[in-house]
Amino acid sequence: MGGKAFTTNPSPLSTPRMPPDIYYMLRDYYLQLLSSLYTHAATPIEAPRKTSYGDIDVLVALPKSTPISAYSLSKILEAERIFAVCGSPTTSFALPYPNLPNNYVQLDVHLCSFSSFHWQLFHQSHGDLWNLLGTTIRPFGLTPNDAGLHVRIGEIEDLNRKRALLFLTCDPDAVLKFLGLDTDVYKPFESVESMYRYVCRCRYFKEEIYVRSELKANDRKRMAKRELYRAFVDWLPHNAHLVGQQKEKNIRLSRDGVLEESLNRFGKREEYEKRLEEWRKEREELLAKQEGRQKRKADAAELEEYASAWMRWLDCNI
Incomplete structure (x- = not known):
């Protein structure tokens, strides 16, 4: 929520951004507490060189005892307030800001x-690493989301984006290798530029998709909201030499080629063909129903016209 879950309520709470020392102190404290309650608890690796933090994110899985409700967890955390959206796996907690009365820290717990x-x-x-990589691989029919890496089935995509997604894998190393990237990313990048250089090494990277005037609507929104994303768009024209060799390799890549490679690499060809066959069958059945409705309408209109003509004849001849 970016630290804003409690700022738009009828009775808003003040949740100022945290400097690094406060952030790391609280992050470690709440991570340790949640680790005592869940088998798995961890915080995502932070973006490089951040000077302040809007909230604390902790991912958890498998309670060590009975399932823990948001209300019970709020009592354990001594939260002032909780915020949750029905159906969302994330619950936000407003926790006291150290030595700053009437101010709070937002802790987001993702189940x-x-x-x-x-x-x-x-x-x-x-x-923003995955925002950048997502933009990079989208033209090749690849989509990363919370479930894993997917390939989009072009024939289905225009009519049903959700059904067009074919799951490939949720193995981080397998995804990085498929993207042609090093797997040594389980530690913070040394700098923002080192993260940018990493993105440029993706085998699907094409600098032209980051031209401001060519950005898709969603990417323009990201650029407006995400500082590192916006800075990358400005950084790239001055560092085009980093993608020169990669550009020569990319010229041979196509969306159809990436589809074939992904199906073979992740063993998804049978599922792909089944999905496509089911889709085509549904479309044929739908088309047949539409044609049937159109024929019935045409028949009804013809019958109505015949009846009208007959009535006119009767009026003229009786």
Whole structure:
């Protein structure tokens, strides 16, 4: 929530941004507390060189005893207030800001399944890293989200984006290798530029998709809201030499080629063909129903016209 979950309520709370010393102290304290309650608890790796933090994010999975309700957890955390959206796995807690009366720290606790915990932790790490990688691989039909890496089925995508997503894997190392990236990213980047250079090494990277005038609507929104994303768009034109060799390799890549490679690499061809076959069958059935409705309408209109003509004849001849 970026530290704003409690600032828009009818009775808002003050949640000032935290300097690094306060952030790390509280992060470690609440992480230790939550680790005593859940089998898995961790915080995503922070973006490089942040000077302040809006909230604290902790991912948890598998309670050590009975399931813990948000209300029970708020009592354990001694929260002033909680905020949750129905159906969301994230609950925000307003906790006292040290030595600053009437001010609070926002702690976001993300409840994960055991199977998704490591992927979600990886996907949320390094701040805007996955926003940048997501933009990079989108033109090739690849989409990362909270569940893992997906390939989009082009024939389905225009009509049903959700059904077009074919899950490939949620193994972080497998994803990075498929993107042509080093797997040594389980520690903070030394600098913002080192993270930018890492993105440029992605085998699907093309600098032209980051031209301001060519950005998609969602990317323009990210650029407006995300400082590191916006800075990357400005940084790239001055560092085009970093993608020169990669650009020569990318010229041979195509969306169809990436689809074929992903299906083979992750063993998804049978599922892909089944999904596509089911989709085509549904479309054929839907088209047949539409044609049937159109024919019935045409028949009804013809019958109505015949009846009208007959009535006119009767009026003229009786």
